[in-house]
Amino acid sequence: MRRIVIGEGSCGIAAGAAKVQSALEPLLKEAGIPVGITGCIGMCYLEPIVDIYEDKTLVRRLVRVSEADAPAIAAALAGEDLSALDALTIQPDDEAFLKKQTRIALRNCGIVDPTDVIDYEARGGYEGLKKVLSGMSQEEVIDVIKVSGLAGRGGAGFPTWFKWDAARKSQSKNGSKYLICNADEGDPGAFMDRAVIESDPHNLIEGMMIGAYAIGATEAVVYVRAEYPLAIVRLENAIEQARAAGYLGRNICGSDFSCDMRIKAGAGAFVCGEETALIESLEGHRGMPRLKPPFPAQAGYWQEPSNINNVETYANVPWILTHGGETYAQMGTETSKGTKVFALTGKVVRGGLVEVPMGMTLRDVIFGIGGGIRDGRKCKAVQMGGPSGGCIPYEMFDTVIDYKALAATGAIMGSGGMVVMDETTCMVGMAKFFLDFTTKESCGKCVHCRIGTKRLYEILTRITEGNGREGDIELLEELCVAVKDGALCGLGQTAPNPVLTTLRYFRDEYVAHIEKKKCPSLECAALLRYEIHADKCIGCTMCARNCPAKAIDGTVKKPHVIRQADCIRCGQCLASCRFGAITVE
Amino acid sequence: MCQCSQQKSDLSLLAPVLEKYAAVPGSLITILQKAQDIYGYLPTDVLYAVAEATGDSPAKVLGVATFYTQFRLQPVGKYLIMQCQGTACHVNGSERISKAITEELGIRDGETTADGLFTLKDVACLGCCSLSPVMMINGETYGTLTPEKTVKILRSLKEQAGKEAQG
Ligand SMILES: Cc1cc2nc3c(=O)[nH]c(=O)nc-3n(C[C@H](O)[C@H](O)[C@H](O)COP(=O)(O)O)c2cc1C
Ligand code: FES
Numbered sequence: 001m002r003r004i005v006i007g008e009g010s011c012g013i014a015a016g017a018a019k020v021q022s023a024l025e026p027l028l029k030e031a032g033i034p035v036g037i038t039g040c041i042g043m044c045y046l047e048p049i050v051d052i053y054e055d056k057t058l059v060r061r062l063v064r065v066s067e068a069d070a071p072a073i074a075a076a077l078a079g080e081d082l083s084a085l086d087a088l089t090i091q092p093d094d095e096a097f098l099k100k101q102t103r104i105a106l107r108n109c110g111i112v113d114p115t116d117v118i119d120y121e122a123r124g125g126y127e128g129l130k131k132v133l134s135g136m137s138q139e140e141v142i143d144v145i146k147v148s149g150l151a152g153r154g155g156a157g158f159p160t161w162f163k164w165d166a167a168r169k170s171q172s173k174n175g176s177k178y179l180i181c182n183a184d185e186g187d188p189g190a191f192m193d194r195a196v197i198e199s200d201p202h203n204l205i206e207g208m209m210i211g212a213y214a215i216g217a218t219e220a221v222v223y224v225r226a227e228y229p230l231a232i233v234r235l236e237n238a239i240e241q242a243r244a245a246g247y248l249g250r251n252i253c254g255s256d257f258s259c260d261m262r263i264k265a266g267a268g269a270f271v272c273g274e275e276t277a278l279i280e281s282l283e284g285h286r287g288m289p290r291l292k293p294p295f296p297a298q299a300g301y302w303q304e305p306s307n308i309n310n311v312e313t314y315a316n317v318p319w320i321l322t323h324g325g326e327t328y329a330q331m332g333t334e335t336s337k338g339t340k341v342f343a344l345t346g347k348v349v350r351g352g353l354v355e356v357p358m359g360m361t362l363r364d365v366i367f368g369i370g371g372g373i374r375d376g377r378k379c380k381a382v383q384m385g386g387p388s389g390g391c392i393p394y395e396m397f398d399t400v401i402d403y404k405a406l407a408a409t410g411a412i413m414g415s416g417g418m419v420v421m422d423e424t425t426c427m428v429g430m431a432k433f434f435l436d437f438t439t440k441e442s443c444g445k446c447v448h449c450r451i452g453t454k455r456l457y458e459i460l461t462r463i464t465e466g467n468g469r470e471g472d473i474e475l476l477e478e479l480c481v482a483v484k485d486g487a488l489c490g491l492g493q494t495a496p497n498p499v500l501t502t503l504r505y506f507r508d509e510y511v512a513h514i515e516k517k518k519c520p521s522l523e524c525a526a527l528l529r530y531e532i533h534a535d536k537c538i539g540c541t542m543c544a545r546n547c548p549a550k551a552i553d554g555t556v557k558k559p560h561v562i563r564q565a566d567c568i569r570c571g572q573c574l575a576s577c578r579f580g581a582i583t584v585e
Numbered sequence: 586m587c588q589c590s591q592q593k594s595d596l597s598l599l600a601p602v603l604e605k606y607a608a609v610p611g612s613l614i615t616i617l618q619k620a621q622d623i624y625g626y627l628p629t630d631v632l633y634a635v636a637e638a639t640g641d642s643p644a645k646v647l648g649v650a651t652f653y654t655q656f657r658l659q660p661v662g663k664y665l666i667m668q669c670q671g672t673a674c675h676v677n678g679s680e681r682i683s684k685a686i687t688e689e690l691g692i693r694d695g696e697t698t699a700d701g702l703f704t705l706k707d708v709a710c711l712g713c714c715s716l717s718p719v720m721m722i723n724g725e726t727y728g729t730l731t732p733e734k735t736v737k738i739l740r741s742l743k744e745q746a747g748k749e750a751q752g
Contacts, residue, residue, distance in 0.1 A: 014713045014726035044715030188709035189672030226655045227711065267614050267653035270709070284613035286652040302610075345673035345714035352715055383672060419672045433675050437709065443652075 002033055002077065007049040007110060009040030009198045010230050011191070015047035016066060023067040024050075027074035039199020039234075041110030042353035043097055046090065052082070061095075062088040093371070097350050100369050102331065104339050105153075105315035106355045109199035114234050117241040120202040126247055128321035129206050132213055133255040138168055141214040145317070147325030149337030154182055154273075154310030155388065155415045156490075157336070157403040163307055166297035167215040170305035178306040179217035179259075180282070180296075181208055181314060183224040183231070184266055186273040187386030188437065190417035192341040193311035195353050197224070197231040200315070201238035205261065207314030209247060210321060212259045215307050220261040223278055226268045235263055270387070270441035274489050275308045277443070288443045289489035310415065312341055332358035336402040340413065344370050346420035347377065354418075356401065363397040366420055377422040381505070385414025387434045387441075388494035390501025391427065410501040412494075426523035427506040428513055432460035434498040442491065449492030452483035456499060465526045468514035476503065518585070525569045528584050532573075534559035536581035543573035543582065594628045599635075607638040613649055617656060626657040654708075662697045662704040664742055667721040671710030674717040682718050683707075685732035689739050702746055703739070 004024070008017045025035050041049050046063035050073065053059065060082055062073065069088060076084045103109070113119040120126070132141055146161035167177065181204065185193040197204060208220050224232050239261055242248045250258045264282055266272055272281045276290035279301050300306025316338060320328045329337045336358040342365065345351045349371035356365055366372070366382060373379045381391040390411035392399060399405050406413050421430070435457040444450045456479055459472055480496035487493045503510060512518045519527040532543070532552075537559040544552040544560055549568045554560030559581075562573070574582045602619045606612040616639065620631050627650055636643040650656045666686065670679055687693055690703050697704040713719045716728025720735070727738055 010711075010726075011713045011715060014711075014716055014719070014728055044713075047715070186709075187672075188670070189674075189714055190710065191712040191714060194712045227708065264615075265618065266655075267618065268655040269653050281614065282611060284611040284615075284649070286648055343714060345717065346676045351673075386672065417672065419676055421676055425676055433672070437670075 001055060003036060003053050004028065004033060004077070005036045005038050005051045005053060005113075007039070007041045007047060007051070008037045009195055010228075011040060011044045012047045012049065013230070015044075017048035019067045020048045020050065020065050020070065023070035024073060027070055028077065031074065031078045033077055036113055037115070038110050038112060039114045040195040040353060042101075042106065042195070043094065043350070044352040045350050046094060052077070060085065061090040063090045063094070064088070094350065097352070097369055097371075100364075101355050102339050102357050103355045104319050104328075105196060105203075105312050105341050106200075106353060107319065108203060109195060109353070112200060114199050114201055115237055117202055117238065117245055120200070124322065125202055125318075126206055126245075126253075128318035129209050129213075129247060130253050131321055132210050133253045133257060138214050138216065141210065141321070142168065144321060144325040145214075148316075148320045148328040149325075149332070150313065150316055150320060150328065151336065151403065152310060153312035153316075153340065153415065155385065155412065157413055160309060160313055163297060163309070164211060164214050166295070167217075167305050167307040170297050172304050174304065176219065176302070176304045177215060177217045178301040178304060179208060179212040179215060179220045180278070180301065180306055180308045181220070181222040181311060182273060182275065182278060182308050183222055183228075183311045184273040184278060185225050185228075185311075185415070186270040186441075187388075187415055187417040189345060189383075189386060189419050190343045190415055192343050192353065192416040194225075194228050194231050195343075196311050196315050196341075197228070198234050201235045202242060203315050203318060204235070204311060205238060205242050205247065207317035208261065209252065209259065210317050211307065211309065211314060213252075213257050215305070217259055217307070220259055221282065221301070222261065222263050223272070223282060224263055224265055226266045232263060232265060239263070269443075270437070271443045271489070271491050274491060277489070278308065279306065286443070288445045289491075291488070312416070333400065333402045333405075335404045336413075340401060340416065342416045342418040344418050344420070346383075346418075347374050347379075347422040347425075348372070348420040349374050358402055359400050361398050361400050362392065365401070365418070366397065370420065373420070373422050377424065380421045380423050380425060381427070383411075383419040383421065383430065383498075384417065385412040385494075385497070386417045387437050388412060388490065388497060389414045389417070390497045391421070391430060391505065392501070393505040396505075410497065410504055412497070424521055424523065426464070426519050426521040427502040427509045428460060428464055428519075429521075429523050431499045431502045432457065432464055435460055435495070438491065438495040442495075446486070446488040446492060448483050448486030449488065449495065452479060452486070453492070453495050455479060456483070456496065460499070463510065463513045464519070464524045466513075466517045466524075468510075468517075470514070472514055473503065473507070473510055522584060528569045528571075529564065530562055530567060530569065530571070530573060530582060530584050532560050532562055533581050533583065536579055538579055538581075540579070542576045542578065546572045546576040548572060592628050592630045594624060594630050596631070596634050598623050599631060603635070603638040613639060613641060613646065614653070617646075617650055621656060626660050629658075659697070662702050663746060664703050664722050666703060666705045667708045667711065668694075668705060669709070669711045669713075669717065669719045669721075670707045671714065671717070673710070673714035674719055677717040679718040681732050682720065682730050682735050685735045686720075686739065689736050702743065 050062040150160045151157040272287035277287040281287040296306040341355045379394045439453045442449045539557040551566035636646045694707040718730045
């Protein structure tokens with residue numbers, strides 16, 4: 001039977017998918033064609049996406065659909081011949097975006113209906129949990145994870161089995177043990193975890209329940225970022241369904257293992273992604289990190305043994321249990337096994353969710369899958385790991401995706417943010433951008449982070465405003481080391497990374513700002529100088545009329561002049577000149 | 586002058602929330618979230634009521650309320666503009682959008698227009714990076730913004746509010 005499925009993750013909805021759905025539904029109802037939804041397909045740049053299925057087979061994918069297309073789609077679907085839809089159909093180049101990926105954590109994303117447990121079961125869902133509960137011991141489960149080589153996808157890449165084993169062995173004081181999922185996803189520019197929860201919430205529940213069994217947890221909690229309302233709604237719905245189907249609660253799948261799950265919505269604080277701060281927040285306090293040790297495995301939530309993993313870490317677990325640890329470990333490199341999900345964004349042609357085996361080069365991801373840089377510009381760098389990570393220059397794009405190899409560049413694997421930059425992005429400005437973020441998000445508990453990041457930010461600000469001084473680069477370097485060494489938690493310890501990596505690879509940009517008072521990327525407004533060339537200016541007065549500061553003098557048919565002292569460097573004149581008479585440098 | 590003694594919120598609205606959560610350990614954030622859902626922000630007398638019910642000190646309650654960016658101690662305008670300042674939006678020119686909003690409405694991050702119509706709030710990543718630069722107004726997302734497009738959106742909202750006020 002013919003049916004259609006619309007991609008409705010947050011980004012699809014933002015692009016207009018829900019409007020497309022309401023336009024299509026009444027038209028298709030008459031024809032008896034069911035309309036379903038799925039989560040994020042991952043091709044964010046092509047949203048809204050409408051998939052046409054014959055039974056279980058995807059026969060055609062329509063992209064960038066708008067409400068206005070609804071009548072044409074409905075008319076075509078009523079007949080046999082779909083060729084009228086060719087113009088809306090995805091191009092082979094774009095199909096390659098998905099074909100070049102290996103999807104494990106995302107295996108159901110964009111395929112299953114996230115609101116329906118039966119759909120998940122039909123794709124082999126909950127088989128891993130059933131297998132575990134039908135006779136595997138806790139040690140056996142942990143052993144499968146050990147063989148798989150699965151490491152934490154939240155950033156640090158710590159071996160998952162080790163944490164599980166520590167939590168399993170740890171003695172509880174009152175009989176409680178907790179399994180916590182970190183869905184705080186703080187990196188501004190990353191949305192992998194949101195996509196998994198919105199698109200395949202049962203996969204997360206299954207992975208968490210397998211972990212809960214392995215450590216002997218009595219309760220599971222998902223800490224979800226406040227800015228993700230749709231994820232919370234879908235997960236709530238999935239938890240209810242899972243409870244009704246016997247995958248949560250008492251005597252799960254008829255075994256004597258019992259564990260329930262609840263959601264805790266965060267309230268907006270980046271530092272709460274740090275595991276001990278997250279626990280503080282769960283307990284209702286300000287989210288300030290605790291000193292480690294003791295680690296959460298010994299004394300976590302309510303001082304009881306707790307295990308915390310990232311969403312993507314858990315999302316790999318069901319597949320590993322059904323396919324075996326060895327199969328998972330066959331993918332990847334010597335030191336990094338399996339796959340990694342990235343949120344590919346920035347100046348790239350094809351942005352979206354990408355899951356690739358470890359060991360792929362950055363070039364293959366950004367150019368092979370992402371299609372390179374938009375508007376024919378030159379690629380400059382990629383930012384990985386958000387505020388804790390760094391910028392890797394284009395010249396190093398043969399670096400492979402591997403925890404060690406990426407750390408060697410000064411950046412980190414991170415949780416999966418991958419923001420691509422072209423020649424128009426100023427790297428000093430980029431460092432300043434992240435320091436602005438960390439100064440605002442520093443919880444203030446330790447001096448190095450609270451004051452140190454602020455001073456870094458001030459120095460970067462004066463450099464971008466043309467007030468950089470000799471010795472500023474050295475001062476930045478010294479301060480970076482001090483903050484790294486002196487900060488209490490990962491936030492401060494990693495906050496200097498964006499500065500250090502840009503200093504390492506783009507030092508010339510810093511020098512140009514400080515010594516020549518020039519911004520090579522033409523981004524720092526204070527360092528720009530707009531000029532009208534008398535030989536090209538025909539005196540059309542366009543620029544003068546558009547100048548909001550009234551800083552351009554001249555009469556009709558005579559060359560105009562910018563009064564530099566009054567110029568606010570907004571660029572309106574450049575944008576309005578049709579004769580190429582205005583330049584900026 | 587201190588306004589706290591004058592503020593009179595209808596605390597009966599909060600009673601069911603306190604009844605359900607006040608005695609559950611670790612619920613302070615949840616209670617504040619629900620209170621904000623009710624009142625639109627966290628009035629001072631509500632904070633005191635929460636402190637009394639949970640047994641926390643008013644200082645602790647205010648400490649939590651000011652730590653998390655979600656909580657507001659002032660009422661917001663009819664339209665809450667959440668402007669994304671995430672990395673992808675930054676790279677794609679969010680600064681120009683901020684400038685356009687500030688020029689059009691005369692408000693900066695955290696401020697509300699005098700007519701009570703708009704509040705501007707910077708946020709980090711709305712998760713729609715592929716549509717960057719992005720802003721969200723009362724739950725609706727607007728993507729691939731340009732300064733011109735932004736001004737157009739704001740003006741049409743103003744117009745809409747004006748019509749609603751009349752009719
Ligand atoms: C400042 C800071 C922010 C963090 N934010 C996140 C986050 O948003 N999501 C996440 O999963 N881990 C985050 N982490 C890492 C966690 O502390 C923790 O290592 C992780 O949740 C463990 O899960 P994993 O082993 O599955 O990666 C953050 C760490 C620091 C220091
Ligand atoms: S950075 Fe703006 S939506 Fe992600």
